[in-house]
Amino acid sequence: MTDVLIAGAGPTGLTLACDLARRGIAVRVVEQRSAPHRESRAKGLRPGSLEVFEEFGVAEAVAARGSARVVLRKYFDGRHINDTVTDGGVLVGQWQIEEVLRDRLAEYGVRVEYGSAIAGITQDAAGVRVELEGGAVVAAGYLAGCDGGRSTTRRLLGIPFEGTGEEEPAMVLGDVKAPGLSREFWHQWFSSEGTGILLCPMPGTDTFQLQAAPETDERGALLPPSLESFQRLFERHARMPEIRLADPTWLSSWRVNVRMATRIREGRAFLAGDAAHVHPIAGGLGMNTGIQDAAALGRSLAAALTDPAGEEALDAYQAERLAVATELLADTALRYERVLAAVREPGRGTEAGLD
Template sequence: MTTNALTAATDVLVVGSGPTGLTLACDLARRGVAVRVLERLPAPHRESRGKGLQLEALELLGELGAGDRIRAAGRTGIVLRKYFDGEHISDTPSGAGILVGQWQVEEALRERLAELGVRVEHGAALAAIDQDAAGVRAELSDGTTLRAAYLAGCDGGRSTTRRLLGIPLEGSTAEEEAMVLGDVRAPGLDREFWHQWFTTEGGGILLCPMPGTDSFQLQAAPERDEQGRPLPASLESFQRLFDRYARVPGIRLADPTWLSSWRVNSRVAARMRRGRAFLAGDAAHVHPIAGGLGMNTGIQDATALARTLAAALTGPATEEVLDTYESERLPAARAVVADTTQRYERVVEAVRTPGHGTEAGMS
């Protein structure tokens, strides 16, 4: 992009190329809407992150032409193997849906988007937004200014779009991290199961084999220092946690490609639209991970927003038309936050009983 250049207008500018932004872009492009997708990262990531799609979300992606790719990359019917104090207690089917890494969902959607004539513009960070009756002006960090009829912020929980629009994210956030996460290899560990170890003392560790890779997604209660503060995610810490909770000799974790931490967030944006700019996905709502609803809810946001924007672009862009997205999705977001908060509480309570695991949050 040329610094300080003013580009020609497009119909919709999508900020963020996660599952939400890519779903929105694909849905708009297949309707003949001119769309550009901006992503601040210089290249696609390969992190498992959200790792499950429910049937409804999979059907929506199938309508966009990405379903077969995602099914080919994912896996159905994985068994949850539960341990307690190091002993194998029970196995539980995972139920409906598909296990697939978030990066694989994004890859399938990028491929579909390219078939529709649109490519993600990487290294493009949003810096400012200005609106008038004719459209939106978006300034990037390199000084480039883009014009669009509408803008959609799909840029995650730390959304730059939401901040620039001055929309508060209302709710609560836990003071401390509740979990450390990462993608690691675990040579010698059976990849047929999603292993879930819990103990009498509390805490635990989970290792889920990610399809199409030789890695597992690790989730665990964090280690704590002498003052009781959670330690950051690291391979060394992961190994100590594995030895403490799994008690499986001879397994050495290796090759971390993603290290992260997570804290309980239950928040919803005060609004999902300001003028010609909209919020979708984690930019509009963040919630506990129980039930694996995050990526799915963002995909549902995106399909609803595509309908709204297409209607506004092909007919009268009245306030009533533009308000249909928020009137549909804001109550849905609040319901998901309340639901997943309850699911998370059920999981925390359930894993204290031998033989119970994350399935307590599935319904």
């Protein structure tokens, strides 16, 4: 029988899988996606996450794919104002982090099982039985739901996800090419209206991650993300008609959601990462908090599996990480407000969320 079944192969699930596998714990990872993605998504690793990665020997490989020093070039109403520098972490795309973690996991003899969505959960004092779509059943000692903000694990366990959320997107995002635009800078164009567009060069690629306030039509309705909309937003804010955006490989929208699970343990099943909490993106704390969740859950599960008195460690995981999540939601909400205020000041930008 598998010791731990992990649902979700993002940074949280893969970190947990690597941590458990290095301890000799039998682990399986199922992922409802049919294959790995190559979307930039989350892109900033903090020192604490690198310390976790150091424990199973991937910190250097992750850092090598990213950039430790990022220059933010600030524009206001189309005019270059100043440049600021951020360091202390690593700028690297989420898909690249996941690739490094999958490679390390494969060295432990574990491979992600793609196209495996969970459909049912039952458990008793002896273990958990997870039914997959298609009818297969996996028996495990414990289940870890690391399957994101729309977590199927959380829904099947009947755990409420309380908080607030906006109906309308606050931001559109995408991965695009911008031939002719310098890749030496994370370009941040803002305006006196409080709107703007950001293009961040993703290390190891020829793409930029684009973030912008959504475009509206003549009736004021928000338009969905598209290359054509991105180009109009770019021309409005950057005022560089010679630059033509191209080859979008990811298009998405982001809504403000501040929510957390009322509990992150249900018997032998646990939640971690976005399955347990979602919050504003200011400060780049989402992926990093998920990695820390995974490290804490790995320690707790290892203790429970190797120590007859380890049950206390499982209770400690919930107490510790629920407290962290509560503080995280309040903190990131304040950071987000600071960023919204800062971008109305010439020369200020996303670094306001790092204060």
